[in-house]
Amino acid sequence: MEGRQEEARPVGTILANERGDTCPKNSNGKMREKTLTMDTLNPQVKAVEYAVRGPIVTKAGDIERGLQQGQKHPFTEVIKANIGDSHAMGQKPITFLRQVVALCSFPELLNSPSFPEDAKQRARRILQGCGGQSLGSYSASQGVDCIRQDVAVYIEQRDKGVPADWDNIYLTTGASDGIVSILKMLVSGQGRSRSGVMIPIPQYPLYSAAISELEAVQINYYLDEDNCWALDINELHRAYQAAKEHCHPRVICIINPGNPTGQVQSRKCIEEVLHFAYEENLFVMSDEVYQDNVYSPDLQFHSFKKVLYEMGPEYFNTVELASFHSTSKGYSGECGFRGGYMEVLNLDLEVKAQLVKLLSVRLCPPVSGQAAMDVIVNPPLPHEPSYLQFHKEKSAVLGALAEKAQITEQTLNTVPGIKCNPVQGAMYAFPRIFIPPRAVEEATSLGMSPDMVYCLRLLEETGICLVPGSGFGQREGTYHFRMTILPTTEKLKVLLEKLRDFHIKFLKEYASLEEPKR
Amino acid sequence: MEGRQEEARPVGTILANERGDTCPKNSNGKMREKTLTMDTLNPQVKAVEYAVRGPIVTKAGDIERGLQQGQKHPFTEVIKANIGDSHAMGQKPITFLRQVVALCSFPELLNSPSFPEDAKQRARRILQGCGGQSLGSYSASQGVDCIRQDVAVYIEQRDKGVPADWDNIYLTTGASDGIVSILKMLVSGQGRSRSGVMIPIPQYPLYSAAISELEAVQINYYLDEDNCWALDINELHRAYQAAKEHCHPRVICIINPGNPTGQVQSRKCIEEVLHFAYEENLFVMSDEVYQDNVYSPDLQFHSFKKVLYEMGPEYFNTVELASFHSTSKGYSGECGFRGGYMEVLNLDLEVKAQLVKLLSVRLCPPVSGQAAMDVIVNPPLPHEPSYLQFHKEKSAVLGALAEKAQITEQTLNTVPGIKCNPVQGAMYAFPRIFIPPRAVEEATSLGMSPDMVYCLRLLEETGICLVPGSGFGQREGTYHFRMTILPTTEKLKVLLEKLRDFHIKFLKEYASLEEPKR
Structure with a gap:
């Protein structure tokens, strides 16, 4: 194909005639190369690493799909403890928050007797702050004014009047x-x-x-x-x-x-x-x-x-x-x-x-997300109809997390070769794990970090998906993993038990390798 | 204050004693300088321009607040035709879309008889695709699988089988x-x-x-x-x-x-x-x-x-x-x-x-936005209960836009010194405006683009908020503005009339300046 000739002819017709599985060539007779390759990709993009959704998680997804299709594994389900994704691990939404978001999304519900008055009042206030009283309008770039005001009030209360x-x-x-x-x-x-x-x-x-x-x-x-x-x-x-x-x-x-x-x-x-x-x-x-x-x-x-x-x-x-x-x-x-x-x-x-x-330039944050933020900074007050249920739901979530934080720390510390600091807050344990020198050598020779190899084996053998410490950074020569405390208590106990068994087996395997003549 | 001494003393106590309106100095006795100033700001950020929410729009907001506080202006309301923000201009949401989003947000509504079955079916399907069947879970980075599948089906249909x-x-x-x-x-x-x-x-x-x-x-x-x-x-x-x-x-x-x-x-x-x-x-x-x-x-x-x-x-x-x-x-x-x-x-x-x-790295797009996208690619089918209403609402919006596109083009072309191409699609007119040489000189001497000056005066004198063509780029020596066709027909007519009067007055003013001796 000659570019110059092409221009003289009605383009559509020719191209239709030339369809076929010929090699893609441009007017110079060369193969059309891809514009965007690993060589031409923005090097700053290439440099980015994000372990929380890295190769382990991709593999976990593959295994999960395999299980669904009847593939055999030494386990029946993948337990994902790699990411702080509470609802995916079974936590139920806070009713009040979702009521407000639903009311804002479909304001006809403001006439429904099945929604409490305090939720309606929140929704009306948010909608008043939106262009055309719709969640579908762009907000100002900084966000909806009244929600920003609610955030400021929340911060003042949290910080005792600052x-x-x-x-x-x-x-x-x-x-x-x-x-x-x-x-x-x-x-x-x-x-x-x-x-x-x-x-x-x-x-x-x-x-x-x-x-x-x-x-x-x-x-x-x-x-x-x-x-x-x-x-x-x-x-x-x-x-x-x-x-x-x-x-x-x-x-x-x-x-x-x-x-x-x-x-x-x-x-x-x-x-x-x-x-x-x-x-x-x-x-x-x-x-x-x-x-x-x-x-x-x-x-x-x-x-x-x-x-x-x-x-x-x-x-x-x-x-x-x-x-x-x-x-x-x-x-x-x-x-x-x-x-x-x-x-x-x-x-x-x-x-x-x-x-x-x-x-x-990005116009605005999602307005339904802004509405959700508003509920978090402006929850039901003690005299309001939704307070009791809200308080109960909130306490239940935080109570369960506190219990699971303790179970996680305590169980991990019973495992030889694992040492876990108290989970004082957040949603994760980041225990230090002992990886035998031979396992370290093996991993290094594969060009992988030892805790990555550890987590990959853990996933393949038990179905547990954690993130290797190397994805977060750690002192040279130490190894860790991050696990969330979000699975249900029952599932968390199963996870910790499987993890213990795996770790002991792993240590034993390499102990025998280290001292082959005993 | 000496940094080194500080460390030896219990920090909290000292600092509380030292409160006051003294100049902020660091341990070298120098004023504490701001870390982030116009001089140290990322120059790439500085280089960014975004006219759609630029100075005109900021000024429009100021005027609007002024009006609310009783300030006098030669108009009683600001008409914003600067941004493609349909709902803010009074367009009503598509009922079916909002029903689906509300159902997804508060799944208890799936039991409500006041929601149509097709909306419930969409919501159930979306929720099935979400972790823990909740809109509150992160989706995969590429989005919820079943929504991506719906998008693919939509594209195939749109493109006649491609x-x-x-x-x-x-x-x-x-x-x-x-x-x-x-x-x-x-x-x-x-x-x-x-x-x-x-x-x-x-x-x-x-x-x-x-x-x-x-x-x-x-x-x-x-x-x-x-x-x-x-x-x-x-x-x-x-x-x-x-x-x-x-x-x-x-x-x-x-x-x-x-x-x-x-x-x-x-x-x-x-x-x-x-x-x-x-x-x-x-x-x-x-x-x-x-x-x-x-x-x-x-x-x-x-x-x-x-x-x-x-x-x-x-x-x-x-x-x-x-x-x-x-x-x-x-x-x-x-x-x-x-x-x-x-x-x-x-x-x-x-x-x-x-x-x-x-x-x-950004985890996922907002899942409620994904749900909204799903409805757009998977709207009610002719045999479904919501079809008639959906079709009526959709046609009404598109019909009104087509009408307003025509009114805008036609009216603008009646104004001497304004020339508007047909608004074949999208939501904007981008007419060329004649700006008299003296007005161009005046603006240039102020270091402003002539169409920016034009739009600022338009705003100040009529309350109409448009975006100058210079924010979008235009051939050297030509001037334009962008206006949306989103105001209601009635308001659009008012806008166009005011705009015509303003433009004629503007031309007249500079015509007399150009030929002062006539």
């Missing part, structure tokens, strides 16, 4: 969206002046993925596993000083309660971090999506914002702090709605306009 | 999300080998914004205003050849029906574009979110995919084509749900895995 300005509230598409937006703003410079982002290790891999995508510099600070994964201020100093040699550290990210590590940060530690950020001119990003998930009765959640306030105006009026919340975790577990918010303090006014502009 | 594989379907957070994801994959190289992205001028500014953010090279090809904004293949060649000198053109983006230009592309033209993309090894991105919005009775929508198929297997099996659809436009106008899908053909298998990985 003032919250709804102008600082941005509704987001889950917390991830907010986190990536703020990081995107903060990345600049080249070479030694390139922005550095301090993140905990182990971390939730959204952070490392976003840092790769934005070509920022990842600065690891290690949490102290021997001290219940506490954040050690000296380690922050060490990491910062080391990083200063090759980049410009500009942000510190904290996840509290911790993911995947489950620790709840002490007030003193938060104050130290904020003081450090103040001294070193760092922007603080505080991921607080598990703020309702604290299980240890002697611990409590402290927001970075409240602590900053208590440190006095010279801190509260200067330190740039973005904190994040979400509909996906807590007691509601509404991941699918992709609701969330961030509160951003002390942002330069011109920069703020830039942030709003950036958000406006 | 095969569609649901493995190529990705549900997205509105079309914008899909477009940015694909562009992100395609950007690589430095200097002369940097990826170039061909976009129409005028364009929807999501494209230019994403190109700025990704630091790709924008390659403009101009639509032919004198020929109803048709795409001229010679102009594509010109733009491509010119761009090859300084970048590596890798993608061509087409918006059909056009935004902001409202043209519906001919089948012949689509074939020419695809042939060109084939020859030049370009990835094709076809933005088809207005596929249901065709008003001229003698025109019809042709999907790029169908045309590619008809060009024969040497094209259909090789050209990389991503096409995009959305819940936001069409007859449903469900912008707030942020639903959408893309179909991606001929993607290299390894690259596909990379795309899924990239999407997985």
